[in-house]
Amino acid sequence: MLRCLPTFRARAARAMSTTPSLVQIEKKDNYAIVRLSRAPVNSLNMELLQAIDEAVQSLEQDKNIKGMILSSTNPKIFSAGLDITEMYQPKTKRLREFWRAFQNTYLRLYTTPLATVAAIEGHSPAGGCLLAMCCDSRVMSLGGPLIGLNETKLGIVAPFWMRDVMVNTIGHRETEKMLGLGLQVNALRGKEIGLIDEAVPVEQVHSVAEKLLLEWLSIPSSARKLTKAMMRDETAQKLRSRLDEDRSNFVDFCETDKVQSALAGYLAALKKKAEAKAAK
C-alpha cells in the first residue's frame, strides 16, 4: 500500500499538470486577477461555475488579498453565459445541481467582501453579463463586444435575481427595456445607461480595471465592506430565502417542451453560424 503511494502521487501530479484549469488565478500585491478559461467561449457549465465560486472563496480566505479583477483568457469573449448544453435535453439531477451552482456563484460574487472589478474585453451575454454586474465596477472595451441579458431572445426568462441585480445596476426602466427586449449593448451605450463604468480601447481595459480596483481599495476596509453589505444583502437574501423554490421553478420551466424546442433552435443556429465562420 505504502509503495503504491508515490505512483499514485505521480499520476495525480501528472493529471493536474495536464488538466487545464477552468479558472486561472494570478496574485498581485494585494489583489488577484481571476481569468475564466474554458474554451472556446467560457460558457458557464456546472464545473466552471463551481470553479469561480471556489476561486472567490479561496481569495476571501487569503489575508493578503483584498480585491480581484474578473477577466477572461479569451480577449474576444468574457463569457457566453450559461452553457446551453446543460439545459438542453437535461438529466434532472444534473440540472438541479447546475442551477444550485449558478445560484451559489451569484451569491458568492455579489456579496463577497473583496472589492471586485470586471475587465470585459469581449462579448458578455446573459450569465456573462450577470457575472460582470455582480462586480463593484465594470470596464469594457470599445468597439464590437456586446453585453446584456438577452434571455427573451432565446425564448427563456431570466430568474428574478438576475433582474434584481440589473435593476440595482441600471434602474427599473432601463432594465425593463434591456430585459424585455433581450437587448445587448456596446460599451459606449452601456456607459450611458450605467451598466458600464468605463469604456476604453481594449488595450487599456486591464490598466483601467486596476485603477478602479485601487480606488475601491483606498477606502477604509471595514467601511467599504459594511457599505457593500448594506447595499447588497437585501437582494441576496431574497434568493437565499427561496433557493429551493427558485430551483424548482427553473427545472420545471427548463423541462417544458416549449423551452426545449427553443433551446434546440438556438443551439442549431449557433452551430450553423460557427460552421459558416469555419468555412470562410
Ligand SMILES: CC/C=C\CCC/C=C/C(=O)SCCNC(=O)CCNC(=O)[C@H](O)C(C)(C)COP(=O)(O)OP(=O)(O)OC[C@H]1O[C@@H](n2cnc3c(N)ncnc32)[C@H](O)[C@@H]1OP(=O)(O)O
Ligand atoms: C431554460 C432556461 C431558463 C432560464 C435560464 C435563464 C438564465 C440564462 C442565462 C444564460 O446565460 S443563457 C445563454 C445565453 N448565451 C448566449 O445567448 C450566447 C450565445 N453565444 C453567442 O452569441 C456567441 O457564441 C458568442 C458568445 C458571441 C461568441 O461568438 P463566436 O463567433 O466567437 O463563437 P461561436 O458562436 O462560433 O461559438 C463557438 C462555439 O461555442 C458554442 N457556444 C456559444 N455560446 C454557447 C453557450 N452559451 N452555451 C453552449 N455553447 C455555446 C457554439 O455553439 C460553438 O460551438 P461549436 O464550435 O461546437 O459549433
